[in-house]
Structures are given as structure tokens and as C-alpha cells.
Amino acid sequence: MFDIGLENEVVGVTKFCKYPDTVSNKVKVGGTKNISLDKIDLLSPDLIIANKEENEKKAIDELQKKYPVWVGEVKTIEEAFAMMNKLGVLTGKNEETRKLAKEIKDSLDSYRSLTNLRACYLIWKKPFMTVGGDTYIHAMMEKAGFMNVFKDRKRYPITDLDEIKALSPDIILLSSEPYFFKEKDKVELQQLCPIQSVKLVNGEIFSWYGSRMRLASDYFKSLF
Incomplete structure (x- = not known):
């Protein structure tokens, strides 16, 4: 979010979010497994980004009753790029996410392992x-x-x-x-x-x- 120009729009993060350094200024809403619904209510976000693997389904279900929640699931590198592009659409940062995804893809494509x-x-x-x-x-x-x-x-x-x-x-x-x-x-x-x-x-x-x-x-x- 920060890398696509949304630092000011991000109002809350988990305690495990540590990059970039300025993320320390954001409200912590708990861990990935023990989200504080009360803290999120105080922030009243327009969008919540969750993860199927990391976040508890019960908490996500409760949040979906009040807020738009996008639940991502990434198991492959291709799905990681799809996730970035989807977040670009959801946040109005299509161009920024496309640029970031291309930078990453070019970097990964340039790497060739000589071992197995x-x-x-x-x-x-x-x-x-x-x-x-x-x-x-x-x-x-x-x-x-x-x-x-x-x-x-x-x-x-x-x-x-x-x-x-x-x-x-x-x-x-x-x-x-x-x-x-x-x-x-x-x-x-x-x-x-x-x-x-x-x-x-x-x-x-x-x-x-x-x-x-x-x-x-x-x-x-x-x-x-």
C-alpha cells in the first residue's frame, strides 16, 4: 500500500506490519489471528484487506457485516501478481501497481538458478x-x-x-x-x-x- 502511494490512506495495520519504518505511526489493530474488532470500528475503514490463510474466518465474517472486505489468497508467484493488480483496481492505483508488478517480474525473470x-x-x-x-x-x-x-x-x-x-x-x-x-x-x-x-x-x-x-x-x- 505504501509503495503505490497510499501511505496517508492506510489507517490501520497488524502488529506484524513493519515495512516501511513509517508504518509504526499507524494504529495497530492486533495480530493476524486476534484482530481487535473494536479498534477497527473506531477507524471506520472504507476497505479492509484480509488474507484467507492468515486471518480467522470468524473475524472476517464479522467485519463483512459492516465493511467492504477483500480476502486474498496467494499460493503461487502468478497469484501474487494477480493480487497486486486487484488491489490496484480496488484502490484506484492501477498504474502504480502495474509499474510495481512489472519491476518485480522483470527482476524475477532475470534470475536463473544454476542448481536444483x-x-x-x-x-x-x-x-x-x-x-x-x-x-x-x-x-x-x-x-x-x-x-x-x-x-x-x-x-x-x-x-x-x-x-x-x-x-x-x-x-x-x-x-x-x-x-x-x-x-x-x-x-x-x-x-x-x-x-x-x-x-x-x-x-x-x-x-x-x-x-x-x-x-x-x-x-x-x-x-x-
């Missing part, structure tokens, strides 16, 4: 959780040059070390979110999986669609 490493991407520790083939993270893994060993699974399946080892990935990627894997986690897992390479990765690059996608190509290059 079999990878396991972990998003949670206790229990271990990974990503299936119907997720945006999976799409970004493929773009980066990784072959998701859990591509035949759905959404975010629970797994364990035995299953991970049986699938024989070349590399285990430890995300910075939603669980913030740290160096000690990397060392611990490397000892448990000595055959595999273990790497900490920036979860925002793999899971945040929208204008953050501009950073993906350069980040992917830095991984190899």
Missing part, C-alpha cells in the same frame, strides 16, 4: 513443520533453485527427523519465521543430520509477497 538442490524448508521446530507443494513458499523455493522434497504434501505438514532423512534432501533450510531458527538450531540440526547441509534463510523473502518480492532475486543469488 533437493531441499526441506522448515518453518517450525516443536514439532518440525515444513511446506507442501500448494504454498507460496514452495513456489519461491522452486524459483530460487530448490526442489521441495515435500512437494507432494499439502499446506504445512508436521514431520520429523526420520522422515526428513528418508527423503534425503541435499539441504535443510531453516526459516526466520514464523519460528525464528537461530544459529544454535542450525548447529544442533547439523549434528543430527550430518549428511545434509543446513542453512538459515530469511523467511520474509520466501513467504512475503507484494513489494518485498523486489528483494528476492538478489537474495537468491546470495544463497549459492
Whole structure:
């Protein structure tokens, strides 16, 4: 929203919205799972942008009784571009969103991976959780040059070390979110999986669609 010239129009955000720095000046309406309906009522927005995966259906249903609510769902890179274009239509910023989408697409198209490493991407520790083939993270893994060993699974399946080892990935990627894997986690897992390479990765690059996608190509290059 900020990158297409709507900073002044944005009246409320979640506590997880942190870019750009000036977003800190906006009213926080709670987290993605515990939205404060009362705070939203005080803001009386003309449009609410929600996400099917991140936001609770009950809260969305309540908001739809009072306000126009657009619910997005992004599982692929193509759907991320469609989402941007739709928001351009909804907010009267068609030209701005088209320009942003083209900038991102050109950047992603210019990236060519020279590898095809079999990878396991972990998003949670206790229990271990990974990503299936119907997720945006999976799409970004493929773009980066990784072959998701859990591509035949759905959404975010629970797994364990035995299953991970049986699938024989070349590399285990430890995300910075939603669980913030740290160096000690990397060392611990490397000892448990000595055959595999273990790497900490920036979860925002793999899971945040929208204008953050501009950073993906350069980040992917830095991984190899």
C-alpha cells in the first residue's frame, strides 16, 4: 500500500506490519489471528484487506457485516501478481501497481538458478513443520533453485527427523519465521543430520509477497 502511494490512506495495520519504518505511526489493530474488532470500528475503514490463510474466518465474517472486505489468497508467484493488480483496481492505483508488478517480474525473470538442490524448508521446530507443494513458499523455493522434497504434501505438514532423512534432501533450510531458527538450531540440526547441509534463510523473502518480492532475486543469488 505504501509503495503505490497510499501511505496517508492506510489507517490501520497488524502488529506484524513493519515495512516501511513509517508504518509504526499507524494504529495497530492486533495480530493476524486476534484482530481487535473494536479498534477497527473506531477507524471506520472504507476497505479492509484480509488474507484467507492468515486471518480467522470468524473475524472476517464479522467485519463483512459492516465493511467492504477483500480476502486474498496467494499460493503461487502468478497469484501474487494477480493480487497486486486487484488491489490496484480496488484502490484506484492501477498504474502504480502495474509499474510495481512489472519491476518485480522483470527482476524475477532475470534470475536463473544454476542448481536444483533437493531441499526441506522448515518453518517450525516443536514439532518440525515444513511446506507442501500448494504454498507460496514452495513456489519461491522452486524459483530460487530448490526442489521441495515435500512437494507432494499439502499446506504445512508436521514431520520429523526420520522422515526428513528418508527423503534425503541435499539441504535443510531453516526459516526466520514464523519460528525464528537461530544459529544454535542450525548447529544442533547439523549434528543430527550430518549428511545434509543446513542453512538459515530469511523467511520474509520466501513467504512475503507484494513489494518485498523486489528483494528476492538478489537474495537468491546470495544463497549459492
